[in-house]
Amino acid sequence: MDDIRFAVLGTGGIGRRTLEVATHRDGLTPVAACDRNGVAIDHDGLDVDELLDATEGNIASGPSDERDVAPDGGAAAGGVKQHGEQAGIVASDQGRETETPIDDVIAEADEIDAVLMALPNLEHDFIPRVAQRFADADYEAVLIDVLKRSRVIGMLEDREQRLVDAGITFVCGAGATPGLLTGAAALAAQSFVEIESVDIWWGVGLKSGYEDNRGTVREDIAHLDGYDIESAREMSEAEIEALIDEHDGRLEFDDMEHADDVLLERAGVCDAEDVTVGGILDVRQDEKPTTTTVSVTGRTFDGETGTNTFQLDDATSMEANVNGPAIGYLKAAVLRNRAGDYGVYGPAELMPTF
Amino acid sequence: MDDIRFAVLGTGGIGRRTLEVATHRDGLTPVAACDRNGVAIDHDGLDVDELLDATEGNIASGPSDERDVAPDGGAAAGGVKQHGEQAGIVASDQGRETETPIDDVIAEADEIDAVLMALPNLEHDFIPRVAQRFADADYEAVLIDVLKRSRVIGMLEDREQRLVDAGITFVCGAGATPGLLTGAAALAAQSFVEIESVDIWWGVGLKSGYEDNRGTVREDIAHLDGYDIESAREMSEAEIEALIDEHDGRLEFDDMEHADDVLLERAGVCDAEDVTVGGILDVRQDEKPTTTTVSVTGRTFDGETGTNTFQLDDATSMEANVNGPAIGYLKAAVLRNRAGDYGVYGPAELMPTF
Missing domain, CATH: 3.40.50.720 (NAD(P)-binding Rossmann-like Domain)
Incomplete structure (x- = not known):
């Protein structure tokens, strides 16, 4: 090209x-x-x-x-x-x-x-x-x-x-x-004629990248229980640090609002509500706290149920x-x-x- | 659409x-x-x-x-x-x-x-x-x-x-x-700036599908050591059965000629020679003899080496x-x-x- x-x-x-x-x-x-x-x-x-x-x-x-x-x-x-x-x-x-x-x-x-x-x-x-x-x-x-x-x-x-x-x-x-993992989910879905669930689970270790990625961390905080976009936006840096301290540097997110859901629905793969995104962010180590994995569970044309998976090596950074x-x-x-x-x-x- | x-x-x-x-x-x-x-x-x-x-x-x-x-x-x-x-x-x-x-x-x-x-x-x-x-x-x-x-x-x-x-x-x-797994390799490569190797390893259990897939089995035999397209084509059904008996129904293939290599090279992912395709075909059971896995090993922009993987559930048939x-x-x-x-x-x- x-x-x-x-x-x-x-x-x-x-x-x-x-x-x-x-x-x-x-x-x-x-x-x-x-x-x-x-x-x-x-x-x-x-x-x-x-x-x-x-x-x-x-x-x-x-x-x-x-x-x-x-x-x-x-x-x-x-x-x-x-x-x-x-x-x-x-x-x-x-x-x-x-x-x-x-x-x-x-x-x-x-x-x-x-x-x-x-x-x-x-x-x-x-x-x-x-x-x-x-x-x-x-x-x-x-x-x-x-x-x-x-x-x-x-x-x-x-x-x-x-x-x-x-x-x-x-x-x-x-x-x-969304992005790489959404694409992986769409590919993994091809073995099936009906998708039951797509689970995206990510791990990010961000010690050395923390300074450069404060905006991303703030966006993630908006997904924590008890927070939203507005409240995360209004937090001072000191409040964010306190929150991170409280969790020993490790924030776990369950069922976040992540566009993977509507993007997979747009592509006809499944309903947005069948997609779950969560993960663990650790700002005090560069090692990933968990392995990033996409799991797509579906039913095949011949009546079997199975789960195809896509995993990123822990050595690959966010x-x-x-x-x-x-x-x-x-x-x-x-x-x-x-x-x-x-x-x-x-x-x-x-x-x-x- | x-x-x-x-x-x-x-x-x-x-x-x-x-x-x-x-x-x-x-x-x-x-x-x-x-x-x-x-x-x-x-x-x-x-x-x-x-x-x-x-x-x-x-x-x-x-x-x-x-x-x-x-x-x-x-x-x-x-x-x-x-x-x-x-x-x-x-x-x-x-x-x-x-x-x-x-x-x-x-x-x-x-x-x-x-x-x-x-x-x-x-x-x-x-x-x-x-x-x-x-x-x-x-x-x-x-x-x-x-x-x-x-x-x-x-x-x-x-x-x-x-x-x-x-x-x-x-x-x-x-x-x-080639196909689903070639696409998975191309996606898995996106974490890296240079690809070292792509390994595609498949398992197929074909007991109940054997009758319908004799042509495919014959094509696979052409990839075995000591065989080629011509000799596989000329084998009688009895000779194929004898070959399968000899291997107790289980044929293992290493480094087959599979178009994944040139298709990944075409897409700019890696050189064809860095792609290896192999697998195990079992015509006497429907269970897969090994888990179909794509492994893409590469180097990230920040100097790490890792292997991303894509796996098909053993329950999904060929x-x-x-x-x-x-x-x-x-x-x-x-x-x-x-x-x-x-x-x-x-x-x-x-x-x-x-």
Whole structure:
């Protein structure tokens, strides 16, 4: 395939790691990245090493407001890594300050094949609204996100005709779960004629990645009993630390709201209510506290009941399992887009490309 | 999706089971089936139960020659289930005798969305030649096969431009392995930036399916040490039985020629030589002699080495794992075809649709 020129919106953990993983994969040129304060654009290809070095531990963040980009890990009020005007991409030689980072990327869209939205989406409709802005600018290429929440999918579907009219191929939920594991569930289902249940169980050890992934941890906390998006969003960093202490660094989640359910229903695999997602997050060790496993139980045409399984090696990090698939789905979506297939796709509808 | 009208060429084990599995899945209408002596066509939908009942244990077969269809399980000289002129589809109320079954199906191609070629392909180029005939008739729809041998893929690629010109979307190797397991390997690879090895290991217990799957068993024998396609093809049924006796009903295969290798290379996952396929076939029990497992070992962007795995429950039969995915890939291919994507696809390029 021809070279793919891509942009990343948001340079928190997911955006940064996607840039890094992309340097290991063929046929990808990162041409733009932005955070809330700045943008870096180079159509000959960004210097990813310089960008990552300059922004390491220096992520632009600030109080959640109506500004343009709320980067992963920083949108919450009082992010500990706020460094004022010189935070984030602006600290890179390639970056420049801007009040309108997303509009600056949209202005270059003619020369961009795919945009990964690595944004925390603490407001439910943030990513759908950003997609709408690309459509309004008649962007004709790929948008992809790694969002988690089920309710966002419907908001994207509501905008699907507008995306199709613009010529956008949108892949939603294209990380690990939803993403890689949703795809694995759709494949594992093929042995059966009726699916009884899909159980997705993940383990994440995040000691060394904790600083970069505070936004993700905050999103996860919203899934704990007694918490929701609003209350998690309003927690101070100290409150989050206290909560983590209380659990000895280890948070267990049962039956989370994860878009795997609606994405598998969209693909016709099973009803959303037959899908369960849970897992264990340990922020004090890098070893996974449990093995990430997808179990698909169904009935075969010849009357047997069985469970097919997909397991990720404990040695593969969350970053490897989110960002590798994100790039794989991005590449697959570019092929679809070039063939004229527009609209909203979930990972169970699209085999990622290596 | 709109209803898919499909045909099956060959009514050996794979063709028969595909018709049966299709009755359990949504949106599929079987409109044509043929074997070497006969054809059944009904654009309102074949009566699958009647067709299967009438042909059970009564598969049309005969010496391998230049006749039109060599059905799975019967192409070898002296198939035990030969029943003369009244064998196979002709025994069904819906069947009629014909000298040109494939041409009879091609003549109806305007009203067919997909054709599954469940043919044994004992001559390497049999399936590619049949595909060529569909292309020559300007068939504009989907062709799909469940072939196993690596060398056939290249023959299809040689004809790819002709298939594209006609408007054909061809999916090759879309059964279990290659097929479901090739797709699983491509997904499992997404955690890594470099693949070291893909190991596919299958177990098949075929006691009750043995009669229907003699063609498949014969093809497998060709992979044993000391045998090849030619010598397996020339074995009498008695010689095959003697060979099976010698192994107490259990044949173990190591490093078979299986198209998973070239199909994964085509998809950019790894080099063909890094793929190993083997397994154990037991024709005297239905229990699987070993658990079917795909293991993908690779290196992550952050320098770890790991092995992701995909396992099929021992309770899922070979038939469930071949014919379910075949239908899933067929459905996915119809979507591609309707979007105007023509050419040759492997299972690692296409997420099957449930």
